[in-house]
Amino acid sequence: MTWLAPWALGAGALGLLGVIAAHLLSRQRPRAIALATARFLPAGMLEATTVQRVPMDRWWMLLRLLIIALLTLGVAQPVLTGRRVATRTVLLLDGTLPVEEQRAALAMLREGDAVITFDTNAVLGAPTSVMPVRARRASLSAALARLVRSRDSLARGTQELRIAVASPFAANSVDPASAVLRALVPDSIHIVPITVATDTAPARGALIVHADGDDPVAATAQLLGDSVAVQGMIIARRATLSAEDSIAADRGATVVWWPAQLAARTQPLQALTVAGTTWIAPIGRDSVTPRPVRAQPIAWWTDGAPAAWVSDIGSGCRIDVRASLPAAGDHVLSLSAQAWVAALVRSCERDIATARPAPAWLAAAPAADGDVVEASVASGIGKWLVAGALALAVLELALRRVRRA
Amino acid sequence: MATLGQHDYGALLDALRGVRWMARLRPRTTNVGAHTAKRIGPNVEVTEYRPYRQGDDPRRLDWKLLARTDRAYVRLAPDVATSPTLILLDGSASMGAGLGGDTKWRQARMLCVGLAAVGRGAGDPVGLVIALASGARRLAPRARGDVVREMIRVVDAVLVDGSPDVAPLLEGMRGVERVVIISDLLGDADAMLVRGASLVARGVEVIVVQLVARAELSLALERAVAVDPENETLRRPLARSAHRSYDVAFAAFRSTMRNHWLATGARYVEIVDDQPPADAVRKLVRVATGTGPVA
Numbered sequence: 131m132t133w134l135a136p137w138a139l140g141a142g143a144l145g146l147l148g149v150i151a152a153h154l155l156s157r158q159r160p161r162a163i164a165l166a167t168a169r170f171l172p173a174g175m176l177e178a179t180t181v182q183r184v185p186m187d188r189w190w191m192l193l194r195l196l197i198i199a200l201l202t203l204g205v206a207q208p209v210l211t212g213r214r215v216a217t218r219t220v221l222l223l224d225g226t227l228p229v230e231e232q233r234a235a236l237a238m239l240r241e242g243d244a245v246i247t248f249d250t251n252a253v254l255g256a257p258t259s260v261m262p263v264r265a266r267r268a269s270l271s272a273a274l275a276r277l278v279r280s281r282d283s284l285a286r287g288t289q290e291l292r293i294a295v296a297s298p299f300a301a302n303s304v305d306p307a308s309a310v311l312r313a314l315v316p317d318s319i320h321i322v323p324i325t326v327a328t329d330t331a332p333a334r335g336a337l338i339v340h341a342d343g344d345d346p347v348a349a350t351a352q353l354l355g356d357s358v359a360v361q362g363m364i365i366a367r368r369a370t371l372s373a374e375d376s377i378a379a380d381r382g383a384t385v386v387w388w389p390a391q392l393a394a395r396t397q398p399l400q401a402l403t404v405a406g407t408t409w410i411a412p413i414g415r416d417s418v419t420p421r422p423v424r425a426q427p428i429a430w431w432t433d434g435a436p437a438a439w440v441s442d443i444g445s446g447c448r449i450d451v452r453a454s455l456p457a458a459g460d461h462v463l464s465l466s467a468q469a470w471v472a473a474l475v476r477s478c479e480r481d482i483a484t485a486r487p488a489p490a491w492l493a494a495a496p497a498a499d500g501d502v503v504e505a506s507v508a509s510g511i512g513k514w515l516v517a518g519a520l521a522l523a524v525l526e527l528a529l530r531r532v533r534r535a
Numbered sequence: 536m537a538t539l540g541q542h543d544y545g546a547l548l549d550a551l552r553g554v555r556w557m558a559r560l561r562p563r564t565t566n567v568g569a570h571t572a573k574r575i576g577p578n579v580e581v582t583e584y585r586p587y588r589q590g591d592d593p594r595r596l597d598w599k600l601l602a603r604t605d606r607a608y609v610r611l612a613p614d615v616a617t618s619p620t621l622i623l624l625d626g627s628a629s630m631g632a633g634l635g636g637d638t639k640w641r642q643a644r645m646l647c648v649g650l651a652a653v654g655r656g657a658g659d660p661v662g663l664v665i666a667l668a669s670g671a672r673r674l675a676p677r678a679r680g681d682v683v684r685e686m687i688r689v690v691d692a693v694l695v696d697g698s699p700d701v702a703p704l705l706e707g708m709r710g711v712e713r714v715v716i717i718s719d720l721l722g723d724a725d726a727m728l729v730r731g732a733s734l735v736a737r738g739v740e741v742i743v744v745q746l747v748a749r750a751e752l753s754l755a756l757e758r759a760v761a762v763d764p765e766n767e768t769l770r771r772p773l774a775r776s777a778h779r780s781y782d783v784a785f786a787a788f789r790s791t792m793r794n795h796w797l798a799t800g801a802r803y804v805e806i807v808d809d810q811p812p813a814d815a816v817r818k819l820v821r822v823a824t825g826t827g828p829v830a
Binding site: 165 | 773
């Protein structure tokens with residue numbers, strides 16, 4: 131354990147000695163008693179400073195010593211460093227990798243190492259706590275952001291922090307923010323070599339739309355044609371999905387379940403983003419249809435709330451959209467709407483198909499602006515110690531008042 | 536303040552049954568009582584004859600002697616009279632507060648009731664004056680049978696406090712033959728001495744009872760500040776080193792009070808608060824009647 135403000139320990143020691151000295155040299159104030167013949171006593175000092183062999187009011191002294199000690203420790207701010215290890219490896223594990231590849235990457239880690247598994251979200255954990263699940267899309271920026279936030283705590287208690295990344299670096303996983311976030315990490319990053327077997331291009335199937343005749347999404351889908359349909363696509367604008375939809379998805383089709391909810395007439399313009407494609411239109415949020423469980427968000431409103439999710443069904447894919455469209459207007463027929471729907475449907479395609487080499491800026495450590503300050507985070511117990519000291523001080527004051535009364 | 540129960544007073548009155556408190560000076564009153572009066576009156580027991588003089592009461596003439604010898608003589612005999620007694624209690628705070636609590640005030644109440652009972656037993660009118668900060672509480676001398684009970688009720692209802700002047704209450708005591716002052720003499724002692732001397736000069740029998748607490752006689756405390764209950768600004772350190780000089784000063788004060796009061800012709804008694812009240816009353820009566828030591 132180390133201290134952020136070791137000078138406070140010296141000051142506290144002086145304070146403790148001062149309290150003990152005050153109780154040894156305390157100016158005695160004898161109790162007053164009524165004595166009718168007091169006039170016959172000789173006049174003299176009513177208070178006397180005497181040195182006692184044993185401190186007076188020992189319980190009060192102990193309470194005051196405790197207050198000073200707690201205050202001292204709180205101001206000194208102890209840093210709990212724990213057991214130090216020579217090297218700690220932090221693996222950034224891309225969730226779009228096949229499960230076997232993920233397990234192989236995890237096997238390289240030892241006890242005490244850490245893993246940041248990422249798809250569109252990043253989660254920090256121990257290697258033994260990771261259950262490899264294959265995701266369709268991943269964001270390297272999410273992993274780097276999580277690393278930046280946790281880097282200091284990960285570096286604490288170790289002499290060297292080694293960072294590795296296992297990822298196919300698919301086209302959609304790297305964005306402009308990735309390089310910026312990488313510059314915030316002062317360490318070099320080791321690229322774990324992986325073998326990615328690209329999926330063969332699947333045969334395209336038919337596009338099936340279950341909707342009313344004048345449904346705007348159906349019209350947009352017709353405009354898109356079969357160009358976006360991989361293994362066939364079903365767009366369901368009904369309140370529920372049918373068994374045929376599930377069977378088709380199980381056989382490899384993409385089922386888009388977009389319940390036909392109408393937006394309010396006064397619905398303001400909203401922006402929906404999926405895979406870098408944004409559609410701005412008077413779209414509302416569908417708060418009627420329940421959200422899917424255990425599905426991965428793929429589209430978001432401007433405030434970060436998810437608007438669409440993707441999940442696997444058999445060898446196929448299911449996309450849930452919770453957005454209500456205006457009853458009138460041709461917003462859905464616009465080019466931006468078509469591009470958005472196309473990007474939405476392509477969310478079922480796995481990014482690993484677009485694997486590429488790691489970017490050059492990722493591996494090398496950025497030029498240091500100055501000395502990298504080694505992580506030293508206060509354990510947080512300091513403020514509780516100070517709070518305890520203040521509480522005891524208030525208690526001591528109250529007890530003294532009660533005693534006087 | 537400790538409450539004295541009827542049992543305490545009853546035990547005291549039982550213990551004092553038969554005690555006679557005869558007047559040391561012949562009373563000048565005309566009411567027939569138990570004390571030999573100062574005047575010569577028409578008593579049954581004739582002690583002398585003298586010739587009738589103008590102004591004598593014709594009823595005192597010895598008519599049989601006049602008839603036999605044709606000489607006008609009057610019968611003379613020592614008269615008996617009552618001795619109206621007034622008990623003056625000091626109700627200052629110093630009587631009710633001290634190291635031992637209100638033991639001085641408790642003893643003062645017992646002495647007051649005991650003396651009243653003894654005086655009432657001799658048929659003397661007994662009265663009471665209590666000097667209080669809120670004003671004097673008075674009971675005029677009376678010889679009624681319930682005067683002792685009335686006195687108990689009054690002294691039990693009083694709360695001592697402040698620093699009242701006792702000396703002014705010694706003024707204008709007409710018809711009173713005996714005055715008993717019960718006080719610790721820590722208040723206006725000098726003024727009391729002057730008024731007491733004046734009373735003695737008028738022929739009033741004055742008995743001064745100085746009450747002292749046992750705790751005041753032998754200080755046992757250390758490391759304390761002694762505060763005068765009648766003067767909060769008077770604070771003195773009560774250290775062991777001060778005990779010696781305190782004892783000397785307090786003894787000198789008591790000795791001075793005793794000598795000064797005796798010099799006026801009054802009787803002086805020092806009573807300690809832990810003394811049994813019946814014994815204290817007997818001692819006081821002996822001193823007052825002149826059958827015991829003056830102090």
